[in-house]
Amino acid sequence: MAKLSKDVFLALAAIGWADGQLDANEAAGILRAAREAGLDDPALAEVKAATETKRELTTIDRKALSAVERTFVYATAIWLARMDGFVDPGEREALHKLAHLLHIPDRVRTEASAAALEVAQSSGDKPDKYDLGKLRERVADRLDALAKHLAEE
Numbered sequence: 001m002a003k004l005s006k007d008v009f010l011a012l013a014a015i016g017w018a019d020g021q022l023d024a025n026e027a028a029g030i031l032r033a034a035r036e037a038g039l040d041d042p043a044l045a046e047v048k049a050a051t052e053t054k055r056e057l058t059t060i061d062r063k064a065l066s067a068v069e070r071t072f073v074y075a076t077a078i079w080l081a082r083m084d085g086f087v088d089p090g091e092r093e094a095l096h097k098l099a100h101l102l103h104i105p106d107r108v109r110t111e112a113s114a115a116a117l118e119v120a121q122s123s124g125d126k127p128d129k130y131d132l133g134k135l136r137e138r139v140a141d142r143l144d145a146l147a148k149h150l151a152e153e
Contacts, residue, residue, distance in 0.1 A: 005064060006034075006043040006046060007060075007061060007064040007065055012033075013027075013047065013051050014050070014057050014060055016030065016051070017056075018098075019088065019090050020090070026083065031044070031051060036132070036133065060102070062103065068136070068139060068140050070102040070104060071104060071111075074095075075115050075135055076132065076135065077094075077095055077098055079119070082120065107146060114142070115135060118138060119131055119134050
């Protein structure tokens with residue numbers, strides 16, 4: 001997986017808590033991805049703590065995240081919300097707040113959602129098989145394509 005900042009995983013934990021609980025599969029997925037991203041032990045400890053104690057979405061520092069990281073966080077949030085097969089109204093509201101907080105325009109939201117669904121389908125919708133590295137690549141590719149398209153308009 002390409003290098004991602006610790007803040008990406010802290011944001012993912014906050015998103016996981018948005019419905020009031022972060023289940024074991026979500027927490028394990030966030031920690032696995034943080035390890036795969038090469039975070040050092042102190043950063044991993046901070047991410048682990050974030051999966052054990054509720055954090056609010058407002059704790060996310062968007063200025064610490066690049067455009068690709070912000071979109072990756074949003075796409076991963078979509079995947080996490082869909083993980084149980086149902087996006088409840090609280091999760092839908094949290095996704096909307098997250099998009100606003102991260103300053104993600106509608107067109108980018110659509111691309112992020114498509115990338116999250118594409119990777120979920122290729123993983124058989126199994127949380128332990130979900131390839132967050134592939135999602136990050138798809139997000140970056142889609143943002144590049146969208147930027148080129150917008151430049152041509």
